[in-house]
Amino acid sequence: MRDVSIIGIGQTPVGEHWDRSLRHLAYDALAAAMKDANIEWADALYVGNMLSGEISGQAHLGPLIADFAGLRGIEAVKVEAACASAAAALRQAYIGVASGLQDIVIALGVEKMTDDVGSQLTAGLASAADADYEVIHGITFVALNALIMQRYMYQYQLKREDFAGFAINAHANGAGNPNAMFQQPIRKEDFIRSHMVADPIGLLDASPMADGAAAVILCPTEQARDFTENAIRIKASAVATDSLSVHDRRDPLWLQAAEDSARKAYRQAGVGPQDIDFFELHDAFTVMSALSLEASGFAERGKGTWLARDGEICLEGRIPITTRGGLKARGHPVGATGLYQVVEAVQQLRGEAGPNQVANARLGMTQNIGGSGATIITHIFERLDL
Amino acid sequence: MPLMKPKIETGIIGYGSYIPQYRLPAHEVARVWKEGQAGLPITEKAVPGPDEDTMTIGLEAARNALARAGIDPQEIGAVWVGSESHPYAVKPTSTIIAEAIGATPHTEAADWQFACKAGTETIQAAIGFVGSGMAHYALGIGADTAQGRPGDALEYTAAAGGAAYIIAPAEESLAIFEASYSYVTDTPDFWRRPNTHYPSHGQRFTGEPAYFHHVLAAGQELMSQLGYQARDFQYVVLHQPNKKFPERAAAMLGFEKEQWQTGLLAPAVGNTYAGASLLGLTAVLDIAKAGDRILCISFGSGAGSDAFSIRVTEKISAKQGLAPLTQNYINRRVEIDYATYARYRGKLQMH
Numbered sequence: 001m002r003d004v005s006i007i008g009i010g011q012t013p014v015g016e017h018w019d020r021s022l023r024h025l026a027y028d029a030l031a032a033a034m035k036d037a038n039i040e041w042a043d044a045l046y047v048g049n050m051l052s053g054e055i056s057g058q059a060h061l062g063p064l065i066a067d068f069a070g071l072r073g074i075e076a077v078k079v080e081a082a083c084a085s086a087a088a089a090l091r092q093a094y095i096g097v098a099s100g101l102q103d104i105v106i107a108l109g110v111e112k113m114t115d116d117v118g119s120q121l122t123a124g125l126a127s128a129a130d131a132d133y134e135v136i137h138g139i140t141f142v143a144l145n146a147l148i149m150q151r152y153m154y155q156y157q158l159k160r161e162d163f164a165g166f167a168i169n170a171h172a173n174g175a176g177n178p179n180a181m182f183q184q185p186i187r188k189e190d191f192i193r194s195h196m197v198a199d200p201i202g203l204l205d206a207s208p209m210a211d212g213a214a215a216v217i218l219c220p221t222e223q224a225r226d227f228t229e230n231a232i233r234i235k236a237s238a239v240a241t242d243s244l245s246v247h248d249r250r251d252p253l254w255l256q257a258a259e260d261s262a263r264k265a266y267r268q269a270g271v272g273p274q275d276i277d278f279f280e281l282h283d284a285f286t287v288m289s290a291l292s293l294e295a296s297g298f299a300e301r302g303k304g305t306w307l308a309r310d311g312e313i314c315l316e317g318r319i320p321i322t323t324r325g326g327l328k329a330r331g332h333p334v335g336a337t338g339l340y341q342v343v344e345a346v347q348q349l350r351g352e353a354g355p356n357q358v359a360n361a362r363l364g365m366t367q368n369i370g371g372s373g374a375t376i377i378t379h380i381f382e383r384l385d386l
Numbered sequence: 387m388p389l390m391k392p393k394i395e396t397g398i399i400g401y402g403s404y405i406p407q408y409r410l411p412a413h414e415v416a417r418v419w420k421e422g423q424a425g426l427p428i429t430e431k432a433v434p435g436p437d438e439d440t441m442t443i444g445l446e447a448a449r450n451a452l453a454r455a456g457i458d459p460q461e462i463g464a465v466w467v468g469s470e471s472h473p474y475a476v477k478p479t480s481t482i483i484a485e486a487i488g489a490t491p492h493t494e495a496a497d498w499q500f501a502c503k504a505g506t507e508t509i510q511a512a513i514g515f516v517g518s519g520m521a522h523y524a525l526g527i528g529a530d531t532a533q534g535r536p537g538d539a540l541e542y543t544a545a546a547g548g549a550a551y552i553i554a555p556a557e558e559s560l561a562i563f564e565a566s567y568s569y570v571t572d573t574p575d576f577w578r579r580p581n582t583h584y585p586s587h588g589q590r591f592t593g594e595p596a597y598f599h600h601v602l603a604a605g606q607e608l609m610s611q612l613g614y615q616a617r618d619f620q621y622v623v624l625h626q627p628n629k630k631f632p633e634r635a636a637a638m639l640g641f642e643k644e645q646w647q648t649g650l651l652a653p654a655v656g657n658t659y660a661g662a663s664l665l666g667l668t669a670v671l672d673i674a675k676a677g678d679r680i681l682c683i684s685f686g687s688g689a690g691s692d693a694f695s696i697r698v699t700e701k702i703s704a705k706q707g708l709a710p711l712t713q714n715y716i717n718r719r720v721e722i723d724y725a726t727y728a729r730y731r732g733k734l735q736m737h
Binding site for chain 2: 016018019114117118195196
């Protein structure tokens with residue numbers, strides 16, 4: 001198995017791109033990444049996306065985007081794992097290069113949510129849950145997470161404001177990211193006063209729907225220097241799954257797939273949580289941040305919110321998270337998010353994170369969650385001093 | 387594209403408004419649909435009574451305009467009504483009003499449609515009609531009895547009301563049109579097919595790509611070609627589907643609260659659709675002084691904006707009191723509950 005590195009990154013700003021289509025958004029990110037990597041051709045393209053079929057009436061994104069990007073004929077396929085689609089695309093790209101079957105591979109995540117509105121979008125997102133046993137009861141994706149948050153608050157005697165730190169930190173960091181959807185900080189009062197979306201999830205607990213595309217270029221580490229001085233090594237790549245439905249989980253308040261994929265990743269990298277300099281976790285909802293921190297080994301069970309309360313998650317803290325705004329402030333174009341996390345991790349490790357720079361960042365971790373925790377994909381990246 | 391200025395300078399010789407007396411508080415809508423838990427976009431909206439419709443509203447406003455104009459209705463050469471709730475799909479509202487005010491039979495008459503900008507369409511056309519010498523006076527009306535789909539976000543604000551303007555040569559006018567401008571694109575943010583009762587809309591798509599894009603484009607073009615900044619206007623009146631949009635758009639054009647406050651009626655009466663910006667303009671004219679300059683920008687979904695730069699003359703002070711002030715209609719309120727509103731608006735199926 002070959003060692004794999006990232007030699008180029010690209011992203012579009014995250015926002016409501018009413019006038020950009022799926023293929024245009026994808027092209028913008030892909031072209032930027034290819035330029036960053038100084039390449040004009042690739043062996044394969046893996047496209048992460050969740051909703052293109054239902055929302056835009058467009059499946060079959062692999063050849064669509066390859067052709068539109070001037071790469072007609074290459075191996076290209078769409079990869080889907082709900083909100084973990086983009087990290088899943090990266091995983092496939094990683095396997096392609098590590099196996100020796102492919103050399104230069106593009107992993108792209110793209111999502112165009114503003115091609116529809118209202119209930120159709122809600123129904124599309126709900127397809128991340130179990131259609132026959134969860135959705136049939138009228139659950140929406142927010143409502144499902146609200147049930148988890150409700151139980152979590154009950155179990156650990158928490159108040160809504162105990163989660164405020166996650167949102168405040170995300171927005172504070174989003175303010176320093178020119179590609180973020182929301183670039184204004186928020187205050188605790190804003191969080192407490194925000195309207196309920198699905199009790200106890202308020203508007204500022206929940207990440208926004210958005211459009212965007214992000215891409216990375218992979219190659220074998222041994223070839224990286226041919227393309228860039230700025231290669232970032234993929235030190236670990238791990239996927240784990242769990243039951244699709246929350247009610248089938250062994251413990252609904254424990255992200256087993258996060259524990260499993262993080263453990264595999266730590267073992268591959270030969271590191272532990274204490275060695276991680278920053279963690280781009282999947283803060284689709286504030287409760288997910290708490291659960292991710294616990295299952296990935298950064299906090300004791302039930303104490304995920306303490307890290308937010310005690311400031312340990314901010315840029316200068318023990319374990320900085322959502323360093324460029326996270327899903328909450330940078331935005332959550334669902335099938336593309338996983339690669340935004342990776343692009344941001346690469347920026348950190350290259351020292352290109354501007355006002356959001358984590359000092360001396362050497363080892364970064366990303367974690368992308370599909371659905372309520374049924375697919376969790378963890379990667380660890382390392383600065384490569386060539 | 388140069389600004390729109392007719393060969394003969396025109397203005398407003400009479401204006402009038404009408405708002406039905408019933409009010410449905412927004413918290414009532416929230417009580418029924420959201421267990422009282424919702425952000426309220428306005429305080430309350432005007433609801434037409436069982437015997438009111440776009441025609442009766444337009445007619446009252448027209449009578450008020452005539453009272454202020456003090457002209458012989460036989461001299462009106464065109465009667466135009468813009469609405470998205472004309473009582474008939476085929477049979478003009480305008481001929482009913484024209485006959486009721488005594489303007490028939492020697493007159494042009496027609497109904498107009500462009501969602502919420504149908505009212506200002508009639509003003510643009512009237513400026514052209516009078517400005518070309520085709521008629522001495524032309525009456526333009528914007529009025530609506532907008533229907534809100536039960537449970538939809540727009541139900542809080544879909545309201546009823548209207549305003550009428552008699553356009554005349556500038557030298558007879560209480561306010562003069564310095565120039566006007568129209569800006570349209572094919573943008574389907576809000577629409578209704580003929581056989582459906584309630585409109586559909588693109589939710590967040592109705593914001594930046596629709597309302598803001600067109601209002602700002604029309605306003606900026608008009609202001610820049612006239613060489614005006616926001617501070618050159620005493621008042622600005624924008625289309626007002628709610629409270630937030632016009633406040634934000636006004637700020638983006640450089641206006642302060644004192645400039646947009648008077649013309650912003652939506653919090654008290656809701657979105658009167660084709661009547662909205664024209665009604666806001668009547669509230670400003672009710673208190674304006676000679677020399678005041680007013681910027682008025684409408685917005686109609688589908689989409690487009692008409693923008694007008696208006697200069698008030700010394701004739702205004704003698705005219706303001708000749709008909710009820712818009713504030714009088716706003717103050718004349720009878721609060722109703724959701725059930726009464728459902729009955730008045732024909733939402734209860736009796737069989």
